[in-house]
Amino acid sequence: MKKLHTFRWPLAALLSLAASILFLLLSLKQGLGNSFLKNGDWRTSKSTGSSEAGAIDKTVIAIGGLLASTREDSIYYILNSVAGEPLRLNCRYRIEGNDYDADWWSITAYGTDYFLIPNRDKRYSFNNENLTRGEDGRWIIQIGTQQEEGNWLPVGPSGSPTESQSSDYDFDLLLRLYTPGAAYLQQPESAPLPVVTLESCS
Amino acid sequence: MNGLRWTAAILLCGWLGQYPLAMLVPHLIMERLHHKVVERVGHNQLNLTLRTDETSRWVVRPSPDLLYASCMYDLEQGPVMISAPVPERYWSMQFYQMNTDNFAGIHNQREQRLRRGTLVEVTLLGPDADPAEYPGEVIQSPTTRGVMLLRASSIGDNSEAQAALQNSRCTAQAQTVPS
Numbered sequence: 073m074k075k076l077h078t079f080r081w082p083l084a085a086l087l088s089l090a091a092s093i094l095f096l097l098l099s100l101k102q103g104l105g106n107s108f109l110k111n112g113d114w115r116t117s118k119s120t121g122s123s124e125a126g127a128i129d130k131t132v133i134a135i136g137g138l139l140a141s142t143r144e145d146s147i148y149y150i151l152n153s154v155a156g157e158p159l160r161l162n163c164r165y166r167i168e169g170n171d172y173d174a175d176w177w178s179i180t181a182y183g184t185d186y187f188l189i190p191n192r193d194k195r196y197s198f199n200n201e202n203l204t205r206g207e208d209g210r211w212i213i214q215i216g217t218q219q220e221e222g223n224w225l226p227v228g229p230s231g232s233p234t235e236s237q238s239s240d241y242d243f244d245l246l247l248r249l250y251t252p253g254a255a256y257l258q259q260p261e262s263a264p265l266p267v268v269t270l271e272s273c274s
Numbered sequence: 275m276n277g278l279r280w281t282a283a284i285l286l287c288g289w290l291g292q293y294p295l296a297m298l299v300p301h302l303i304m305e306r307l308h309h310k311v312v313e314r315v316g317h318n319q320l321n322l323t324l325r326t327d328e329t330s331r332w333v334v335r336p337s338p339d340l341l342y343a344s345c346m347y348d349l350e351q352g353p354v355m356i357s358a359p360v361p362e363r364y365w366s367m368q369f370y371q372m373n374t375d376n377f378a379g380i381h382n383q384r385e386q387r388l389r390r391g392t393l394v395e396v397t398l399l400g401p402d403a404d405p406a407e408y409p410g411e412v413i414q415s416p417t418t419r420g421v422m423l424l425r426a427s428s429i430g431d432n433s434e435a436q437a438a439l440q441n442s443r444c445t446a447q448a449q450t451v452p453s
Contacts, residue, residue, distance in 0.1 A: 091289070094288065095292040121374075134300035135303065136335070145366055175364050176364055180338065187334065188336065231328045250364050250383070
């Protein structure tokens, strides 16, 4: 008991540090949660890349989106769940959309290691120019592990062999809009975006 | 009672302590990036990434629709000169300080003066330099070290974008004040 009394200050400092790490991990686990804006299932932040971003947001971006630009250059929307259900490799998804007010835009699939997902076709993204579209200009992207006709965005296990998955989803989607128009700069939470739906799961 | 007070104090300190810790993490990640790239090409040199696939691992979430050139700058010995030809399609030059803030940027799609064929020449200064003493386009970095990143669209025929990045330069200048 006397020993504990002697070492109570160093012990309290160590426990405080451990608690700080724990609180930070919990905050990071929420990730793009609390302070980020929702637009359907997509999430974005007005302060990405900016000095106005809070400490937790900067850490989230540094870990999962290092060297992101401010939204004047590009705005990023991330999606890792559909209607509250995390994106899974045993499911097929469909993205439907049209054109968006930006110099150009793209949709890219990333593994849980935040890198491009290995696949035989080396197909990692679609952009506004390489999509096959209908006569009305609208397009559909199919996402899944099995090859499909048309705009198929393959997904699969992440490329990092030793990576232990800490997220509850198997992959995520990043929509980039470069030199975005006023709607994205002023009302990112209601600006038009592609719609992702779950087709089926095995 | 005393134990409860200690527990509450530790939890409070832990809660508050996550914020300085969170401020440290972006610095550590940027330090790692700096170290990786400097080991490969050195400070104040361009590192070209002209193809992006699943093996591209120098920074998270690379875009397969972009070509990249980065310069890990160090302004300790004086300014760095950056010159870059502007291609027709999307192109940008972004500056990041060591806490990951994107403190300055130039984009060819927003600025009419930055059209195809323009040569952008920027003098990048450290936090203690006086911008008034330097001619032309000057950008002042809030930190001595940081990252300059060129992005160029690789959609379609990307030969012009490739040539633009290959002909870009990031060069340390002698520490002299120009006349």
